[in-house]
Structures are given as structure tokens and as C-alpha cells.
Amino acid sequence: MSKATIYDVAGAARVSLATVSRAINNPEKVKPETRERVLRVIEELGYKPNAFAKGLASRKSTTVAVLVPDMSRASIAEMMNGIADIARVYKYSILLYILDNEETSEEDVLKEVVAAQVDGMLYLNDEITKKQYDFLMTMRDEYKIPIVLTNTLYPDSDEIPSVSIDYEKAGYEITKKLVEEGRKNIFMVSTVRRYMVNDQKEQGYLRAMQEASLEPRIMRTSGRISINTEHFNEYFKNHKVDGVVAVRDSIAVSFMNVARANHVKIPEDISVAGFQNTKYAMLARPTLTCVDVPIYDIGAVSMRVLTKVMNQEEVEEPTVMLDHDIISRNTTLNK
Amino acid sequence: MSKATIYDVAGAARVSLATVSRAINNPEKVKPETRERVLRVIEELGYKPNAFAKGLASRKSTTVAVLVPDMSRASIAEMMNGIADIARVYKYSILLYILDNEETSEEDVLKEVVAAQVDGMLYLNDEITKKQYDFLMTMRDEYKIPIVLTNTLYPDSDEIPSVSIDYEKAGYEITKKLVEEGRKNIFMVSTVRRYMVNDQKEQGYLRAMQEASLEPRIMRTSGRISINTEHFNEYFKNHKVDGVVAVRDSIAVSFMNVARANHVKIPEDISVAGFQNTKYAMLARPTLTCVDVPIYDIGAVSMRVLTKVMNQEEVEEPTVMLDHDIISRNTTLNK
DNA sequence: CTGAAAGCGCTTACAG
């Protein structure tokens, strides 16, 4: 039976539509007998409230927007699982916006989000600029859309809540691990594009190197394997390297492949470490030492924080930093 | 100036709200001068039509549901990019439903989809059973929700349109490649869970083996690396193996790691091939020979097909099979 | 505890 409406239910249950609405949304305001009768009819008719009418009348959508760059990045995809699980618990639907399209500006997408009348937004784009951050604040202030940054952050500001790990600390710790193995020429391999979280990793790397009075060297590479290979090959000709911290597992593995093609032994000659603890880390040989980022949890917690903001509950800490681990495998000397 | 409405626009442009609506949705029905005046006001006020009111009044949502199992699978994530890009072209929003949650049955999720009043649905769950397929047909028939299967299919039925590659043929071809290298003991490593597309790959494998009068052997493994390792190790003790076709790249790489730990040379002793051409294939050493599945295109085309069904356009072929390639790398003998 | 009624912000025949 295609689409029973609230009128059909009201008619069949011999009550007004107001009562049907209450039986669903404020059951305690309806006499138990009536409520049960209504609920039974709803069941029989397979009635589901029309989401549009509901959204229009109540001015709430029970929908959140999730804004992501390029979905095919492993971290983004796994975060979605965490987000979706918690969203389901709190009965929110997810409107997905992907920014990978060249032709569409982020600002246009954000305007769409406003038009969609979502109750809140999770922002997963970690290439956030000042301009974008300002625009987010505008959205929040003018359109009253609660926003949480997921696995990204804007330095020196807690205006907009964020959930991630302490990437600076993680970068410091993983670098220090190589220092303690006696490595002197430790490089960080970061990305050409300026991601906020990679910036933090670099800060941590720099701190560890300075502390050890070693000269820091940051190499920036594109994400593309073929380009990296060129890049790395050249590096070997011109530099002494005995340690590498890569901002992503896949970059670490890509580097290892080039190193080994150059007859460098890992971990004997060079210690290598990555970030994330993806499947690449396990499938690589040698298996990769890396920072384990609780990426599912970051998604889940940020969705949870968003529900709090949407319900105007107290949010204790605008900036949530989850714990991380360092997993020692076979690309480093010390276990 | 939160939320200008159509009335605000009408007032400022000195026309009725009907004209504003037309200027947006049927511009040709409005005199050019009027139209431009209205459009200018819309721009000035930053007006965006309220999606709920629009959906309620027009009974169209310009929203499609995308139903996926576990987002963290590389193929699913990459398909989302294709889906999102085409959805944007046709101005559809994406409501995302992830099935990875144990507590929620697929049927409940599908009911949510109905309530959400979407214009159509993309179904990416390739563990589709008869019961689920029947339920999908019910959704389509009773609630008039157009559905397209993305990278999955239901055997011997083209009731519901589907977009994928010819996995049977691909399975046949990749197996035949190993046969032509002179391999005799070729195993297929498939999954314990019965995915429709893996079933097709198995069929193709069986056909190639029969054609060559070789004895087929299908081994089923879980996706988890640690379990696979055990599994593969045992296999080496009891079987002669000189060729392996894995249903996923990551499984192929996982198998290679075990093989090499057992002092087997690849490709000298064993030829190995995978499916998908993910980053794993490039990052593995030796680099992995595999079937290249145009996964982005599968997403994009299925979204395109869905727009056709939603607009009641003619769909020539209910079952679309995109072309695939076989990429020869260093885990097989012949280039 | 329940109902009548206004209103959410649009679209779309129907007139003119």
C-alpha cells in the first residue's frame, strides 16, 4: 500500500491527526489505550511519517551533512563507518557531500548544505584554510548550523569543536623512537598539499629533532606512487638517510620499495615508520612500524560530540584528542 | 539574515511567489526581464529554496539513497566518488546508509529509505540473497522507488538494472592467462562469505580450468590477514600450488607474503593474480598482476542509469557490463 | 488527554 498518511492513521484509529503525531513524538502525552490503538494502526498500515512534511513543520531534519574530500582515502572511508554507527544510534540520517570535483567550489557545496536544512555538519576536509574556517564560522553563526571538525583542526582556535588525536605529539613520539635507535639523518616525508594534520605531524617531528640537536629535513611529495618513485630515487643520490617518518603508511611503503630497489636494507640501514596503521602496514614486507590512529573512533566520537552540540548540551572540551598508540613492527630496530 | 524565503524574494523583486518559483524551475515560462530581476534578487539575498518545502510540494526529493555495506572497503569508497560526481551533475543529493551495524537489519534500513522519500536508490551490497532481492522488487513495485544495483547482480534476473563488469569473463581470462603460462595447479582464493561478484569470478575460473582439463580447487578464506596467514601456511604443507587467482588484491598480496615466507619464488614457482587494481597491487613487491576493474566508472554509470530510470527514460540494457583490462605485472611470467 | 486550526515554504493547475 503505497504511502499511508497521518490522516489515514487518524481515520483508522478514530482520533485526530494531532493525537497521532503525539503518539509518535510525545507518547507520554497520550493516554495509554489511545496510544496503543494508534501504534497498532501505524503498524498495520506500515505508516512512516513523510520526512519532508515533518522537516518542514518542525524545522528539524534529523539529518546531518558529512563533508569529505575524496572518499577513496582509506582514513575517510573508515571514519564514515564510525560516523554512521553513532548517527544511527541517535536516529540521524547522513547527507554525504564529496568535494573531489574540480568544477564545484567548496563554498557552493556549503551553500547546498545550508539549503538542505541539516541539523548539523561534520567537516572532514583537512586542507582547511583561513577563508574556509571563516566561512564555517559564518555558517554556524548566521544559519545556526552546529559544526564539528573530524580528524582535522584549525590551529590556535577552539571556536569550532574538533575531534582527532594529538598529531603533534604522535609526530614527536615516532620521531623520538628513531632518534633513540641512534638514527641521525631522519627525514620526514610529508605531502605537497598542506593538510592540517600533516602540519601537526611535522611540528612534532621538528620538536623531536631539535631536542636531539639533529638537523630536520622535510621532503614533500605528491600522493602518486609513480611521481614518488622518481622523487625518492633522486633523494638517494644526494642525501644520507638512515631514518624516515612518512605521514601516511602508503607513502612509507612506497619509500621502502624504492629504498630496497637501491639495495638498502630495512631496518638495518634505514628505519621507516608511517601513520595510520592501515592494511598497507600489515601487508608490506617488512611489516611497517607506525602510529596507530583510532580512525573509527574519531568518526564515532565526532558524531557524538555533534549530537551534543545539536541538543545544546554542555560540551566539556571543544577540542577532543583521542589516544593513539605506536605499533612497533619490522621496519624499525627496537621493539 | 538567516534564511530568506521565497516571499522575501517575491517582495524584493515585486512579483508573486509563483513567478519566483517559475524563474527558478521553469525559466522559459518567465519574461526575460522579470526573470533576470528575480535572479538578481535571489543572488543578493543569498536565497536557497528550502529543500523540505520543495520536496513536500513537488513530491520529488532530488535525493537518492546509496546503500553500502562496510564503507572501508576500497572498492566501495572509490565507487562513491563516481556516484557523487554524477549525482552532482544531475543535482541529486546523496543519503548514505551503511549496513555494517550488526543490530540493524537490512530490512529496517530499507524501510527508512522509503520514509526518506528518496527518488531512487543505488544498492551496493553484493551479498544479496533471494529474500533481499524480493524485498527490493517490492520496494520498486509498491513504493515506486527506482533501484539500480551497483557492482553486484542477481543471477538470471534483469528485473532490476545493474552495472558492473563481466566478472565471469574476467575470472575466465585471468585464469586462462595462468594456464597459458603452463601452470597446472591453479587455485582460486575466494571468500567465505558469498558475494555475488566473487561467485561470478569463481564461475569464470571453473570454466577456464575445465576447458584446460585441469582440476579446479577453490579455497575460501576470511578477509582478515591474521586468519589468512594460518590458512595459507597449512595449504602449503598439503598441496602443490603453482598458480593463484585471488578475488581481491589484498588477498593476493597476503598470500604472496606467506608464500615468500615459505621460500617460494614469485613468479618463478608460483604465478599470482588479483582483482581490482588497487594501490596494494602497485605497492606490493613483486608488483601484482591483476584484473583492472573500472570501479569509479561503475559508480558513475550506475548513477547515470538511475537518473534515466527516475526520469522514466528508455534504458536500453538493464544489465550494463563495462569493459575491464588485465594488467600484467611481475607476479606472472608472461607480459 | 484530545481536537481544531494555523502554519512551515514551497509547487502547480487554473484564470486571466
Add this chain to the structure above:
DNA sequence: CTGAAAGCGCTTACAG
């Protein structure tokens, strides 16, 4: 080409 008005299916003060 444009406007007045009904209606989409709900929610929510307001009365009672």
C-alpha cells in the same frame, strides 16, 4: 507572461 489560491503532510501552541 503573471497572480491568487489550494494543497503537499506534518507539528504545535491554544482551548477545552
